[in-house]
Amino acid sequence: MMKTLTLQILPDEFSIWQLPPNTPLPKIDDSSFWSVTRTPEELSVVSIAKHAPPEESKEAGWRCIGVKGPLAFELTGVLASLSVPLAEAEISIFAISSFNTDYLLVKANQLNLARTTLERAGHTFTN
DSSP states (O other), X not given: OOSOOEEEEOSSOEEEEEEOTTOOOOOOOSSSOEEEEEOSSXXXXXXXXXXXXXTSEEEEEEEEEEEXXXXXXXXXXXXXXXXXXXXXXXXXXXXXXXXXXXXEEEEGGGHHHHHHHHHHTTOEEXX
C-alpha cells in the first residue's frame, strides 16, 4: 500500500447526476472539474453542483478530495490507502480516476471526518 499521499480539497460542492445512456454529452461551458462515464445503462456526470440540471436524477452535496499527481500507472494501492480507512470510519465515497491522478468524493457533511481519518492514516493535505 501507499505510505503517504498528498491530498487537496477542491473548493466547490459537487453533484453526481444521471442521464439516459443515449444522451449526447452535456455542454459544460467552463473549465471546471467534471467527469463523464457512459455505460450501456446510463450516462453518469460528476460536476460542480451549479452545472447539474435541476430536472435530472442527481445526488447533491458532495465534496472532492484530490490526490496530488501525476501518479505513475505502476503504483499500486493508491485507492486502497484512501478507501480502506474511510470505509472503516463508515464514510461513503465515489471514486474517479483520471490519466494523472485519483479523486474521491465524500458527502459534504463528512468532509472534516474524512480529512481527519486520512490524516490519521498518514496522508497529508496541502490546504
